[in-house]
Amino acid sequence: MAFLAPFLDNDFSLSPSFAQLLLYSFVFLFVVGHLTSTYATHRNIPGPFLAKFTDLWRLYIVWRRDSHDTYLRLHQQYGDLVRIGPNCISISAPDLVPSIYGIGKGFVKSDFYSVWQNIVNGQRVASMVFTTDEVQHAAMKKPIANAYSLSTLKEFEPLLDSTTAVFLSRLDDLFASTGKVCDLGTWLQWYAFDVIGELTFSQRLGFLEKATDVEGIIASVARNFDRCSVLGQMPWLDQFTYKNPIYLKFFAKAAANPIIAFGQRRLQERIKGQEADDDAANDQQPATTISDPLLEAKVLHGTLPSKPDFLSRFLTLHKEQPEIVTNTRLLAYLFMNINAGSDTIGSTIRALFYHLLKNPDTLSTLRTELQTAQKQDNLSLPLPTWTQCQSLPYLNAVIKESLRLNPALALPLERIIPSNTPGLQIPHHPTTKETITLPPGTIVGINPWILHRDTRIFGSDAAKWNPSRWLDDDADKVKYMEHHLLAFGAGKRSCLGKNIAMLELGKLVPALVMRYEMRLAEPGREWRVWNAWAVRQEGLQVLFDRRGEGS
Numbered sequence: 135m136a137f138l139a140p141f142l143d144n145d146f147s148l149s150p151s152f153a154q155l156l157l158y159s160f161v162f163l164f165v166v167g168h169l170t171s172t173y174a175t176h177r178n179i180p181g182p183f184l185a186k187f188t189d190l191w192r193l194y195i196v197w198r199r200d201s202h203d204t205y206l207r208l209h210q211q212y213g214d215l216v217r218i219g220p221n222c223i224s225i226s227a228p229d230l231v232p233s234i235y236g237i238g239k240g241f242v243k244s245d246f247y248s249v250w251q252n253i254v255n256g257q258r259v260a261s262m263v264f265t266t267d268e269v270q271h272a273a274m275k276k277p278i279a280n281a282y283s284l285s286t287l288k289e290f291e292p293l294l295d296s297t298t299a300v301f302l303s304r305l306d307d308l309f310a311s312t313g314k315v316c317d318l319g320t321w322l323q324w325y326a327f328d329v330i331g332e333l334t335f336s337q338r339l340g341f342l343e344k345a346t347d348v349e350g351i352i353a354s355v356a357r358n359f360d361r362c363s364v365l366g367q368m369p370w371l372d373q374f375t376y377k378n379p380i381y382l383k384f385f386a387k388a389a390a391n392p393i394i395a396f397g398q399r400r401l402q403e404r405i406k407g408q409e410a411d412d413d414a415a416n417d418q419q420p421a422t423t424i425s426d427p428l429l430e431a432k433v434l435h436g437t438l439p440s441k442p443d444f445l446s447r448f449l450t451l452h453k454e455q456p457e458i459v460t461n462t463r464l465l466a467y468l469f470m471n472i473n474a475g476s477d478t479i480g481s482t483i484r485a486l487f488y489h490l491l492k493n494p495d496t497l498s499t500l501r502t503e504l505q506t507a508q509k510q511d512n513l514s515l516p517l518p519t520w521t522q523c524q525s526l527p528y529l530n531a532v533i534k535e536s537l538r539l540n541p542a543l544a545l546p547l548e549r550i551i552p553s554n555t556p557g558l559q560i561p562h563h564p565t566t567k568e569t570i571t572l573p574p575g576t577i578v579g580i581n582p583w584i585l586h587r588d589t590r591i592f593g594s595d596a597a598k599w600n601p602s603r604w605l606d607d608d609a610d611k612v613k614y615m616e617h618h619l620l621a622f623g624a625g626k627r628s629c630l631g632k633n634i635a636m637l638e639l640g641k642l643v644p645a646l647v648m649r650y651e652m653r654l655a656e657p658g659r660e661w662r663v664w665n666a667w668a669v670r671q672e673g674l675q676v677l678f679d680r681r682g683e684g685s
């Protein structure tokens with residue numbers, strides 16, 4: 135007992151200060167123990183010092199909005215594996231795409247995605263994009279997959295054409311005929327939102343007509359991306375803040391999401407069978423005056439096209455399988471369309487026009503291809519058909535190059551290594567020259583922004599804009615590049631709206647390029663790229679001139 139003597143001695147009695155000391159020691163030992171074990175789990179993976187101990191590092195990097203540049207630099211410095219959090223590895227090894235995202239591999243989405251789920255009546259409601267539960271995902275996807283398939287695509291053309299006709303008419307009136315500078319980035323965003331509104335409800339949300347962010351919808355979507363992209367780096371923070379029951383009860387704004395409100399009204403109208411009856415004045419699209427008769431002929435003006443929109447398709451499914459396509463799920467599908475299919479397209483088209491205008495050679499080659507097609511009666515104007523657009527190789531190369539250099543979602547697409555496996559084996563690690571096994575439970579993700587700049591896949595000019603790479607004579611090389619284009623994700627959870635996106639991009643680009651001469655208002659100015667998972671760009675100021683007849 136001699137060793138206890140000092141503690142029992144009057145001088146060393148358990149005074150409050152000694153108890154504190156003991157407590158501090160415990161806390162200190164706990165923190166050191168925790169940090170050491172945290173560090174030790176992936177100690178063989180290189181990365182920034184702080185990231186090995188805390189996710190606060192990547193939270194800060196994402197909060198700064200330039201994570202794509204930081205992650206690119208880190209991969210250039212450290213190689214294919216970079217530890218960006220204590221349990222999170224960013225991967226850029228081309229051969230690992232199928233291992234992580236392949237069907238049947240069992241990698242599920244991480245809690246990054248849970249942060250984006252909404253709480254409705256105290257319950258988490260996950261849309262298809264954000265569910266981490268694969269069984270729930272399959273149940274949600276099965277009924278609607280056909281509506282997004284290639285075979286149904288052409289049926290959406292009249293709806294798409296209707297919005298494009300309004301868009302061209304607005305550009306004619308406000309910019310081409312006035313010589314005013316157009317903030318094309320903003321107009322393309324409005325176009326993307328209106329198109330998805332029209333495809334979903336046969337009614338535009340009204341951005342183009344009103345030339346404004348209707349009901350703050352775009353700002354509200356942007357705020358959500360800004361918040362969730364950051365909290366997604368430390369999902370437990372979301373649990374303690376925005377998904378905390380006290381916050382939800384007392385502080386969360388009760389106001390309905392404007393997109394859901396719009397969807398609900400359209401749904402009610404459709405059920406009642408009265409398309410035009412709308413007591414919400416906000417939904418009324420101002421009458422559009424279209425002076426060009428060719429464009430006017432394409433505008434549907436609120437009439438339903440002969441082929442159904444998404445809402446009609448979902449309602450049919452609701453009637454046929456009411457217990458599967460429930461009311462709540464039906465609304466979730468509508469919301470998903472707007473949420474997943476607007477910002478992503480907006481980002482891609484903005485990037486495409488930015489590169490076209492920064493690279494006059496590309497613009498001129500594209501225009502020559504389009505003019506040749508027009509002369510051969512293979513391009514109808516002002517609005518070309520989808521069939522015509524698919525057979526234009528340079529146009530398709532430009533679209534792919536734009537998706538490559540500017541993937542709209544630019545953070546690692548996180549997945550968890552499944553528990554029933556030995557882990558993820560990474561052979562011949564370039565730095566250590568040994569096979570590394572990442573244990574089950576590790577979060578891994580490939581960031582399209584990084585993979586798309588990999589010289590092993592895209593060649594020594596991978597960092598540069600060069601649509602011709604997609605027209606290389608070496609078919610295997612092109613196939614390999616296509617296989618590693620991750621702009622729409624990969625595997626089972628890849629983009630459901632990819633066909634819609636390609637339809638929209640494929641038809642809009644020739645329509646604009648053939649109708650206008652376009653040039654940057656300030657050619658020397660760089661734009662600003664803001665990464666909130668969805669990449670938003672600002673500063674695409676363009677001058678328009680109508681081209682000659684026949685355009």
Ligand code: HEM
Binds near residue numbers: 471474541543631
């Ligand atoms: C250029 C435009 C688009 C791009 C670049 C894009 C990109 C992506 C990516 C990368 C994913 C996978 C996300 C992940 O793994 O975490 C995804 C998923 C998804 N996208 Fe898109 N998207 C686009 C347009 C659209 C459109 C137009 C729609 C709907 C009309 C849509 C609906 C979806 C849905 C529902 C998912 C989830 C699929 C699933 O989990 O099964 N997307 N998208």
